[in-house]
Amino acid sequence: MDRNECLMLDGRLRIIEAFLQILQWGSMEVHLLIEFYLLKKPFDINWQIPSFLINFFKRCEIMDKLFLIGFMGSGKSTVGKKLSLILNTSYIDTDSLIEETYQKKIPAIFKEEGENAFRKYETDILHTVTAEIVSTGGGIVEKDENVKWMQKNGVIIYLQSNFDEITTRLEKDSFRPLWDKSLADRRKLYIKRVIMYEQYADLVIDTTQKDIEAIAHEIIHEYTYNYKPNREKYRKEILKG
Ligand SMILES: Nc1ncnc2c1ncn2[C@@H]1O[C@H](COP(=O)(O)OP(=O)(O)OP(=O)(O)O)[C@@H](O)[C@H]1O
Ligand SMILES: O=C(O)C1=C[C@@H](O)[C@@H](O)[C@H](O)C1
Ligand SMILES: [Mg+2]
Incomplete structure (x- = not known):
């Protein structure tokens, strides 16, 4: 993944986060997602945002x-x-x-x-x-x-x-x-x-x-x-x- 692609995704992630915060239901789902990602368990909830975020974490190697x-x-x-x-x-x-x-x-x-x-x-x-x-x-x-x-x-x-x-x-x-x-x-x-x-x-x-x-x-x-x-x-x- 090149630098611009990564920065663009980071920007999109921030917008999604802000949006979720406005809705006031986001943080739990986002955390859940991170935990699923860490556990590397398949997860079958039909969400667009999670799959996008999963790719983001994987491709930017965000897990420390x-x-x-x-x-x-x-x-x-x-x-x-x-x-x-x-x-x-x-x-x-x-x-x-x-x-x-x-x-x-x-x-x-x-x-x-x-x-x-x-x-x-x-x-x-x-x-x-x-x-x-x-x-x-x-x-x-x-x-x-x-x-x-x-x-x-x-x-x-x-x-x-x-x-x-x-x-x-x-x-x-x-x-x-x-x-x-x-x-x-x-x-x-x-x-x-x-x-x-x-x-x-x-x-x-x-x-x-x-x-x-x-x-x-x-x-x-x-x-x-x-x-x-x-x-x-x-x-x-x-x-x-
Ligand atoms: N939470 C725990 N409860 C019971 N026994 C434990 C626990 N954690 C470690 N032990 C036991 O303590 C001993 C030392 O553990 P371990 O070798 O993992 O420590 P360490 O932090 O790696 O030490 P070192 O710094 O010397 O490498 C082992 O016999 C292990 O089974
Ligand atoms: O506390 C320490 O200085 C040490 C801990 C062990 O893990 C080993 O690294 C070694 O025995 C030294
Ligand atoms: Mg040890």
Whole structure:
């Protein structure tokens, strides 16, 4: 789709939205449509507007990449995988990709090369991801350039969990070098990180006492209803050609 075609469609979309608002019944239907699109379910309501909008979303690639951030054990990998199955979209976990690419387990990278080397790998890998759903490592927010990259390329979703629940979830874990510490150090890291996740999140999902499937559906719901796509961002991208 060329730039003019896209801008023209964007203009038409705005007019339709304004029209729907005047009628005061539009927002629900439009949201419904977006949710249907995200779920990639066939939908058989006989509407002209939805099919037109579906094409618009698809052709302008308006669905963002979803980056899951959060502390170790918040469920980024587990929920990310589930989300990609529900949405039938591509998925990648940056930690797994690091291990595959460098042919080394994360604890071994930390032990033999140090945390700085791991952080460099993490940044390099993040810049290569093409999947639509991305589970990141708990420390992805440690580097500004990672955050900027995620902000530019998608939506940042913070999976929130309290310290006690994380502790329960990771009770038997020995694969996370930064969790393999004293209680005081774990807490210190948690407090430091939580501030960063909150600061950078476009959406926050509380995962406490919720199962994986419920969390995945909540993400879809929040993204659909409570996240406003930054159309200006897309317009700029389109204008760049
Ligand atoms: N909502 C949940 N309820 C119960 N258990 C959970 C939940 N989310 C994750 N877990 C469990 O916690 C453990 C860690 O989850 P997961 O590996 O998805 O975390 P993560 O956020 O990817 O951590 P890391 O930052 O280290 O990659 C797993 O055993 C997983 O099954
Ligand atoms: O919180 C962190 O810094 C980390 C979390 C894991 O996902 C891994 O990326 C690694 O163990 C470091
Ligand atoms: Mg993970």
